[in-house]
Amino acid sequence: MLRIACPWCGERDEVEFRYRGDASQARPTADAPLEAFTSFIYERRNPRGWHIEWWLHVAGCRRLLKVVRHTLTHEIHAVLPPQEQPSLPQELAR
């Protein structure tokens, strides 16, 4: 069971949240080539390590959160409001 510390509601069980995928995918500009959109929609870094991801607090404040979590240990490094860019230590930045 993950415990996610929502910035608005405090620490809650994972069952209150819905996963919404990779939060590091940047939408290309409207005039970007088709390949950029293909990559945005379909391709994922899918790291075995630190991952920046969206979680929606459906049973709480219903806001999107940005979570930095390790995909092997499930350790949570940070839970942030959606607009914030996580500042990652060097080992996490990769």
Add this chain to the structure above:
Amino acid sequence: MSPPTTPPRASSGRYSLWRLLREGLRAQRGWSPAWAKAAPRPRYRVVIVGGGGHGLATAYYLATQFGISDVAVLERGPIGLGNVGRNTTIIRSNYFQPQNIPFYEFSLKLWEGLEQRLNFNAMVSQRGALNLFHTEAQRDLFTRRANLMRLLGVDAEPLTRAEVKALVPLVDLDNGRYPVLGGFLQRRGGTVRHDAVAWGFARGASEAGVDIVEHCEVTGFKRDGERVIGVATTRGSIAADTVCLAVAGHSSHLAAMAGLRLPIETHVLQAFVSEGVKPVLDVVLTYGAGHFYVSQSDKGGLVFGGHIDGYNTYGQRGTLPMVEEVAAAAVTLLPGVARLKVLRQWGGVMDMTMDGSPIISSTPLDGLVLNGGWCYGGFKAIPAGGMTTAHLIARGTPHPLAAHFTLGRFAAGRTIDERGLGPFPYLH
């Protein structure tokens, strides 16, 4: 390039009732190991990364069907301990998409002749795969699916409530949450002993001259421009004309070493087995108002599973919220199992693709072939996956039954979205 010399290999001999009797009378002294552990040679024509079901099957069919036995299968640990040994052992071909039905039907036909071909008892048991429906809309969808299957020559039959009850007395048709309206049965579906599949293919491949190299982890790829020319491993460099990845669960991780980004997320799927009981269930049963599937093993334990946990993970273990959901589905559908104890629970990591269908494809790098993206349906596809991947490696062109499973289908807009969910693997 001089033709490679494969050293002759001691055969484990033919298995038969006669041999069993003979060894019984000779104090079992005549058996030899089913397959030979090899040390890696510096070069091969084909190197397959991953000694699971698909890797071993690809090697077996390359050697026996396409005449390429200069093959090595590299496995990080011992063979058969990845997803091929972690699944719920179900085989079936009751799919919806016109690309998927013939492929999985091809696989089911290969399963039907596999034990004779491998001379290995894989305990293929065509006990029937029964999907239940709980709403009228779901009945219409299953009827359409059954019709699509029958148009393609695959067996499928609708069952009434009474027929479901006769087949599986354990089902609570009028359960308070989602009463059962009927079912959809594929009689040729069933289960196979998963460990025997790994060992059967390993034995067949080894006998045909394939090197199976355990405890050999790939740490990088050797490249010559846009061409992959070999792999770096914990047991030294190995050169190859073709490198094939068959590491579902870790495809993204290995592809990243070659600089590729795949349309895949990695998720964990849990499976469970209960304590052994007398025979109570002689089909593979699938619940339609959630995700729950169950069969009874020959030892008597109920083997069951549910959905993926729902977020990216490489951790080969599950978390409790999904355990609770699966248990709730089990008790809703089969109240009689409520007091059974769960003996074991485990997790395997899956390549979840962006459309829920597998990838058997060449890649942007010459000399690198990918067999992956099996989502949670890789086990039933092992023979067809192996055969079509071997075809792609040997002939350089995709097998007609797997030609649509390319990496390029995403950019081309030809995704094969079996469940109609879009590019959201965590929902599949």
